[in-house]
Amino acid sequence: MNERIQSHVDAIFSDAPDTLKVRDLKEELLSNLSLKYEDLIAGGMSQEDAYRQVVASIGDVSELLLQIQNERAYNSRIPDGNSHRRAVLVAISVGLFILSPMCVVFFDALIPGSTIGVPLMFVLIAIGVGLQVYNQMTKPRYIKRDETVVEEFKQWKSETTRETTIRRSVSSILWLVIVIVYLLYSFFLGAWAYSWILFLIGALLEAILRLCFQIFGGKKK
């Protein structure tokens, strides 16, 4: 392999980002150029002429590098390995939600009449909520590939659905908590007559939540 071709190609790629795709392209280019060079030499051409002809046949690589960089921007939308962590977090928080009322039952059975299970239940719920919210906040955002209307729309759509999913998950947690509190409250204190008011409070909280998201989401634009 001719060192001059190697250094010429190195110079072309000096400004390019060092990614797998760029490295692949460079290797492919070098491999094809050296085959061409060897063919030309074998055909009786002088080293100097062969080098010149090989270098002249490369053409303008800048457009090609731009094309690869665009692919990179597109790919950064889907970082690998995160979906597994996301699934684990969801599983843990769901597990915490299911286990939380058990605390109350367990401690009540252990020490009859004790209420230590109730704050513990809320701690578990709080951890679960925290995990869920964290999960939603760290979801990858859609990154614009260029300044076109279509890309602008895709990004807007991605932002909007993100907001909606966060609101939905907070609201589903809210209702779950209300049902749990309602059942515990009614069972332990026998307050069936007026504990249904909790659902009205829930509806109120839901409305406030919706309002908050609208004000907060509107401010960002």
Place this chain on the structure above:
Amino acid sequence: MSITSDLLRGHTDTIILAHLRRKDSYGYEINRAIQETTKNRYELKEATLYSAFRRLEEAQWITSYWGDETTGARRRYYSITPLGRAAYDRNITDWQETKTIIDKLLEEEL
């Protein structure tokens, strides 16, 4: 040469697909085949060739893999997909139609 290149450039993708339809191949081999077929009158620039490869790969008309050469540098082979074959057939039909139209129009002008 320069005018013909401009006219040919629009068909780079189809020219590559036509070659890959026969067998899996790599950049230099495709370019050499083009040179041989045209008796050295036409040759693709390396940049044009790879840019076409990337485009075709993104459209899933071709796929690529690294060959296991025992001597010399690794070669990147390309192979046509069923989607690519369908696209080739479509392009050929389009080209036949265009050729008929242009032939007729130019003959009239002459």
